[in-house]
Amino acid sequence: MDAIITFIGENIQLIYILILSIFVGIEVISKVPSALHTPLMSGANAIHGVVIIGAIIVMGHAEAGNWPALILGFLAVILGTLNVVGGFVVTDRMLEMFKKKK
Amino acid sequence: MIQQYWLYLIYLLGSVFFIVGLKMLSGPKTARNGNFLAAAGMAIAILGTIFMHTNEDGEPIGNYGWIFGGIAIGTVVGWISAKKVKMTDMPQMVSLFNGMGGACAALISLVEFGHLHDDASPATVLTIVAGLVIGSVSFSGSIIAYAKLQEIMKKTFRLPAQNILTLVLLIATLGLTVYIALGHPSAVLLYTVFALSLAYGVLFVLPIGGADMPVVISLLNSFTGVAAAFGGFLYDNQVMLTGGILVGSAGTLLTILMCNAMNRSLTNVIFGSFGGGSAAAAGGGSA
Incomplete structure (x- = not known):
C-alpha cells in the first residue's frame, strides 16, 4: 500500500x-459528425505516433557497443516515424477527398 | 538546465497543438488544418527531443546517424505508401500504421527492460511491461485487421472455445505482468509475456468480421495511445503522456460512437457470436 x-x-x-x-x-x-469518424481515427492514429519520442530517447542514449539496444532502438525509430508520417499523410488524403465531395 | 526548461516549453506547445488539432479534426471545415496543426506539434516535439533532450545524468542525445537514418527511412516509406494507397484501401493502411506505433512502444519497453537496475521499483517495472503488453496486442491485432481488410486473410477464423481461450490468455498475460512487476524481472518471463500478448492480439481480432473492422482498428488505435502514455510515464515525458492519453480517451469514445453509428454495441462487436452466431452475423452483414 x-x-x-x-x-x-x-x-x-x-x-x-x-x-x-x-x-x-x-x-x-x-x-464529431459520423462522416468524420474515419479521418478522426486516422488523425488520432498519427498523434499517438508521439511514441517516436520514446524511440528517439532509447536510440539516443544507447551505448556504442550495445547492439541489441542499437538495433531495437533503430527499428523503433523507423516504426515510429512510419506511424507519424504515414498517419498524417493518409489523414490529409482522406480529408482532401472529403473536401472534393462537398 | 535552462535547455531542459526550453524543452518543457516545446512539449507544452506540442501538447496544445495536439489538443487544438484534435478539436479541429472533429469539425468538417477545420479538419484539414487541424491535421496540419497536429503534425506541426509532432514536428516540434520530435526536433526538440533530438536537440535538447538530456537524460537523468545530463547526457544529451547521441547516435545522430542512427536517429536521422531511421527517421529518413520511415519518412520515405511512410510518405510513399500513404500517397500510393488507394482511397478504398485507406482503413487497412491506418491499421498498419497503428500497428507500427504499437510495435514501436513494445520495442522501447524491450530495450528499457534491459536497462533496469536491481533496485528498480515495481511501478517502473510495471510501466515497462504494461507498455510492452499493450503495444504488442495493438501490433499483432492491427496486422490481423490489415490482413483481413486487404483480403490476404479471407476467412473468419474461430477456434473451438475461442472466447474461453482468449480469456485464459488475457488472464495469463495480466497475471504474469503483475508477477514480473512484483520482483521477478527475468528476461525469460518478459519474452513469455511478449509472446502471450502477441498471441492475444491475434486471437482477439481473428473472429471479428470484416464489416466490424473499423471499430476494432479504432479500439486498437486507442490501445496504442495508452501504450504511448506508459512511455510518457517511464520517461517523465509530458508530451508523450498527453498525446498518448488524448488518443486513448478520444479513441475509446470514438470507438463507441462508431458502434452507435452502426447500431451495435461494443461487446457485441468484440465477442461477436458469443452464444449466438446468427445475431452477430446478421449485424455484421448489414453494417
Missing part, C-alpha cells in the same frame, strides 16, 4: 496530466 501511495505522490503532476487529458480527449471529439 505504501508503495502505491509513494508512487502516486512522486508522480502526482503526471497523474494530474493523465486525468485531465482523459477528460480533454473525450470533450474535444464529443460532437
Whole structure:
C-alpha cells in the first residue's frame, strides 16, 4: 500500500496530466459528425505516433557497443516515424477527398 | 538546465497543438488544418527531443546517424505508401500504421527492460511491461485487421472455445505482468509475456468480421495511445503522456460512437457470436 501511495505522490503532476487529458480527449471529439469518424481515427492514429519520442530517447542514449539496444532502438525509430508520417499523410488524403465531395 | 526548461516549453506547445488539432479534426471545415496543426506539434516535439533532450545524468542525445537514418527511412516509406494507397484501401493502411506505433512502444519497453537496475521499483517495472503488453496486442491485432481488410486473410477464423481461450490468455498475460512487476524481472518471463500478448492480439481480432473492422482498428488505435502514455510515464515525458492519453480517451469514445453509428454495441462487436452466431452475423452483414 505504501508503495502505491509513494508512487502516486512522486508522480502526482503526471497523474494530474493523465486525468485531465482523459477528460480533454473525450470533450474535444464529443460532437464529431459520423462522416468524420474515419479521418478522426486516422488523425488520432498519427498523434499517438508521439511514441517516436520514446524511440528517439532509447536510440539516443544507447551505448556504442550495445547492439541489441542499437538495433531495437533503430527499428523503433523507423516504426515510429512510419506511424507519424504515414498517419498524417493518409489523414490529409482522406480529408482532401472529403473536401472534393462537398 | 535552462535547455531542459526550453524543452518543457516545446512539449507544452506540442501538447496544445495536439489538443487544438484534435478539436479541429472533429469539425468538417477545420479538419484539414487541424491535421496540419497536429503534425506541426509532432514536428516540434520530435526536433526538440533530438536537440535538447538530456537524460537523468545530463547526457544529451547521441547516435545522430542512427536517429536521422531511421527517421529518413520511415519518412520515405511512410510518405510513399500513404500517397500510393488507394482511397478504398485507406482503413487497412491506418491499421498498419497503428500497428507500427504499437510495435514501436513494445520495442522501447524491450530495450528499457534491459536497462533496469536491481533496485528498480515495481511501478517502473510495471510501466515497462504494461507498455510492452499493450503495444504488442495493438501490433499483432492491427496486422490481423490489415490482413483481413486487404483480403490476404479471407476467412473468419474461430477456434473451438475461442472466447474461453482468449480469456485464459488475457488472464495469463495480466497475471504474469503483475508477477514480473512484483520482483521477478527475468528476461525469460518478459519474452513469455511478449509472446502471450502477441498471441492475444491475434486471437482477439481473428473472429471479428470484416464489416466490424473499423471499430476494432479504432479500439486498437486507442490501445496504442495508452501504450504511448506508459512511455510518457517511464520517461517523465509530458508530451508523450498527453498525446498518448488524448488518443486513448478520444479513441475509446470514438470507438463507441462508431458502434452507435452502426447500431451495435461494443461487446457485441468484440465477442461477436458469443452464444449466438446468427445475431452477430446478421449485424455484421448489414453494417
